Amino acid sequence: MQKVAKKKPGKGVNGKKLALLMLLCILVAAGGLYLLRRSGALPPPADKPPKEALLLRPAEEIAAVTAENGDGGFTLLRQGEEFRLLGREEMALRQDAVQAILNVCEEWRAEETVLDTEETNAVLSDFSLDPPLLRVTVGYRDGQKASLRIGAATPDDIPRRYCMLEGDSRIFSVLSEDAEPFLRGKETLRAFTQPSLRADLLDRVTVTGDKTFDMHYTPSGWIMDAPFCYPLNALRVNALLANIESMGFDAYLGTAEEADAPALGLDEPALRVTLLQGASVVTGEDENGETVSVDVPPMLYELSIGRNDGDSTLYVLWQGGVYRASRFVLGFWQEIDVDRMLLREPVNFLVNDLNRLSFTAGGKTAVYAVEMVESITQNNRIATDEYGRVLYDAEIRREGETAPMDAEAFLSWYQRLAAVKAAGTVPEDYMPNGRETCRVVIENDALERVISFTPYDDLHSAMAVDGVCRFYVTNAALQNVIDGMP
Numbered sequence: 001m002q003k004v005a006k007k008k009p010g011k012g013v014n015g016k017k018l019a020l021l022m023l024l025c026i027l028v029a030a031g032g033l034y035l036l037r038r039s040g041a042l043p044p045p046a047d048k049p050p051k052e053a054l055l056l057r058p059a060e061e062i063a064a065v066t067a068e069n070g071d072g073g074f075t076l077l078r079q080g081e082e083f084r085l086l087g088r089e090e091m092a093l094r095q096d097a098v099q100a101i102l103n104v105c106e107e108w109r110a111e112e113t114v115l116d117t118e119e120t121n122a123v124l125s126d127f128s129l130d131p132p133l134l135r136v137t138v139g140y141r142d143g144q145k146a147s148l149r150i151g152a153a154t155p156d157d158i159p160r161r162y163c164m165l166e167g168d169s170r171i172f173s174v175l176s177e178d179a180e181p182f183l184r185g186k187e188t189l190r191a192f193t194q195p196s197l198r199a200d201l202l203d204r205v206t207v208t209g210d211k212t213f214d215m216h217y218t219p220s221g222w223i224m225d226a227p228f229c230y231p232l233n234a235l236r237v238n239a240l241l242a243n244i245e246s247m248g249f250d251a252y253l254g255t256a257e258e259a260d261a262p263a264l265g266l267d268e269p270a271l272r273v274t275l276l277q278g279a280s281v282v283t284g285e286d287e288n289g290e291t292v293s294v295d296v297p298p299m300l301y302e303l304s305i306g307r308n309d310g311d312s313t314l315y316v317l318w319q320g321g322v323y324r325a326s327r328f329v330l331g332f333w334q335e336i337d338v339d340r341m342l343l344r345e346p347v348n349f350l351v352n353d354l355n356r357l358s359f360t361a362g363g364k365t366a367v368y369a370v371e372m373v374e375s376i377t378q379n380n381r382i383a384t385d386e387y388g389r390v391l392y393d394a395e396i397r398r399e400g401e402t403a404p405m406d407a408e409a410f411l412s413w414y415q416r417l418a419a420v421k422a423a424g425t426v427p428e429d430y431m432p433n434g435r436e437t438c439r440v441v442i443e444n445d446a447l448e449r450v451i452s453f454t455p456y457d458d459l460h461s462a463m464a465v466d467g468v469c470r471f472y473v474t475n476a477a478l479q480n481v482i483d484g485m486p
Contacts, residue, residue, distance in 0.1 A: 052172060054165050055108040055138060055146055064139040065101055067182035074186035076101065078141075085189055092191035100181045105138050108148070110172035111160055118169045127162040127171060128152035136182050150179045185251070187324070192252035195318065197277065197301070199241035204276040209305075211271060213336050217278075220353055220446045224341065228468050231343040231449065240341075243332040244275065249316070249323035259322035264315040265306030266322065271333055273303040305333060339470075344422035346451050346465045349442050351394050351411060358441040359417075361482045367399035368410065398486075409486045416481050422471030423460060432462050432469050438478060453478060 065083075066075040075086035076098065083098050085091055115122055124130035132149035139145050151162035159176035206226075207213040214226035215237070222232045253259035261267060277299040286292050304317040314325045357368045375383035375391040383391040396410040397403075417440065434455040442449050449466060453473070456462040460472040 051109040051111065052113065053107070053109050054148060054163065054172065054174070055105055057106065057138075057140060059102040059106050061140050061142070062102065062105055062138060063141045064137075065105055066135075066137040066139075067101075068135040068137075069133065069183055071183075071185040074189065076189075085186060093189050094191045097181065097189050104178050104181060105136075108174065108178060110163065110174055111158075112173050114154075114162065114171045114173055116170045122171065124164075124171075129162055129164055129171070132164075133161075134179060134182055136179075150174070150182070187253055188251040190252050192249070192321070192323070194249065195247050195301070197245050197247065197275065198280075199238075199245040201277045201280050202241060202244065202275060203278040203298075204274075205240070205244070206274040207271055207333065207336065209269060209271040211334070211336060213338060215341075218446045220349060220444055221343070223447075224338070227338065229466060230468050230470065231346060231348070231465065232341050233343045234348075236341045240332070240336070246329075248329055249318070249325045251324040253315075253322040253324060255320065256317060256322055261306075261317060261322055264322065266304055266315060266317045268307065269304035269317070270307045271303075271305040273305070273333060275301040275303070277301065303333075305330065339425065342470060343465075344471060345418060345420070346449060346463070347414075347418045347420065347440060347442060349444055351414065352392065353444050354442060355445065356441075356443040357414075358439075359485060360439040361437065361485070366485060368405075369397045369399065371395045371397075405486065413481070413484050413486050416484050420473055420477050420481060422463065423474050423477075424472050426456070426462055426469055426472055430462070430469060432464055434462075437461060438482065 063078050064075060067073045076083040077086050077089075079089070083093065083102075085093060117124070128151035129149050132151055134150035135147060136150065137145060137147040147166035149164045149166070151164075153176065154160040154162060154173050156173070160173040161176050161179055163172045163174045163179075164170070165172070202217065204216045205214070212227050213224070215222050215224045215232060221234055222237045224230050224232050256266070279298050280296045281293050282296055283291060283293045301319060302317075306315040306317075312327050314327050314330050316323050316325050316330065351370065352372050354370045356370065359366050359368075371394075372392040373395045375393045377383050385391060394407050394411065395404050396407050398405050432452075432454040436452050436454055438453040438461070440451040442451075452464045453461040454464070456472045459475055461475055461478055462469050462472050
């Protein structure tokens with residue numbers, strides 16, 4: 001058998017040389033493409049074709065805009081430098097809504113050309129273009145007109161609609177948001193004043209109807225009065241107040257008589273809301289530049305939400321006027337969850353807001369009086385912060401003792417007590433039926449709160465706040481407080 005000669009191994013290319021070789025190849029290829037393009041052997045890269053302009057004239061040249069839609073449509077007519085609603089020329093219009101229409105009419109471009117009806121057997125009704133869902137006609141000062149048909153939504157991921165320009169055989173697609181101002185009813189053009197509420201001035205919020213909810217403000221936090229009395233979670237309340245402050249409506253439909261409130265379900269509304277805004281002081285400057293203050297009395301606002309609302313629309317009665325609103329903006333009223341609003345850590349007074357604390361456990365009661373006193377420096381001066389504000393220290397006295405106790409020991413224990421929170425929810429019909437094992441009473445200038453604990457199961461104790469039991473806590477957390485009592 002003849003031996004096969006072994007191939008002599010060649011030298012490998014090290015990493016640095018290999019990288020340089022690859023870079024040289026890339027540069028040579030790029031240079032070749034450049035020379036080919038300069039010589040005309042390769043065509044330049046194709047630019048993206050501009051979008052077809054369906055409407056393209058400045059707003060100053062527009063004399064009228066007509067929108068024909070399923071809601072009856074509307075016509076805006078230029079009168080001088082303003083536009084008025086045909087048939088309701090005396091009615092003030094929302095300038096933001098009018099401007100949104102003019103902005104689209106100034107420059108309305110197609111996103112793409114879908115097809116040419118002269119080259120296909122397309123049926124316009126398949127695109128909701130004959131008859132169209134919307135027809136927009138723009139008249140110009142020189143007498144010319146342009147008309148667009150807007151049809152159904154396209155199957156694209158981006159919200160678009162089919163469109164045709166009168167006199168053009170092509171079907172285009174346009175952005176749905178461009179058609180939106182014309183699809184709304186003419187009532188959206190009517191001027192009105194949006195609610196102007198301040199969350200920090202609200203004193204009471206009351207909801208009746210399909211839902212019952214009532215809460216009032218105290219300096220130590222909001223308290224719920226209905227469906228039962230219980231302190232509320234500050235974060236949940238602040239979220240609700242923020243929603244109230246940002247309330248807004250889409251359109252003003254007129255007075256209750258003009259808008260036929262009963263037909264909109266407002267004679268027996270789903271919800272009735274009453275908002276009490278406290279007194280305030282408004283400060284400003286007069287014509288002489290001097291500061292003046294005006295006292296604003298308490299204000300009572302009333303909101304009713306109708307029953308016959310659509311999937312995304314609500315009809316509301318606000319201060320005697322009927323409005324259309326978005327469920328996205330006002331739906332929070334129907335979504336109030338009482339259980340989620342409740343405070344799960346009832347010992348929530350800050351130390352500087354605490355006057356007295358009584359703690360009972362194991363048959364013994366300790367009472368602590370809390371007072372905030374001016375902090376004194378080593379130089380025997382009143383301590384202040386960088387802004388000159390006086391600093392205070394907590395002085396704690398246990399009942400029956402004359403000298404103040406160790407404030408640090410009390411504050412450390414108070415943190416344990418404040419950390420006791422609900423571990424779960426008891427059944428709605430649950431009633432504490434055991435001997436009270438622990439009781440906490442906290443007091444300040446605004447209110448007194450009583451928190452009592454009774455056996456619930458082997459590992460938990462039921463917690464009642466001012467006689468209302470909604471939660472249970474772990475025995476371990478409670479025992480940690482009892483063991484650390486100063």
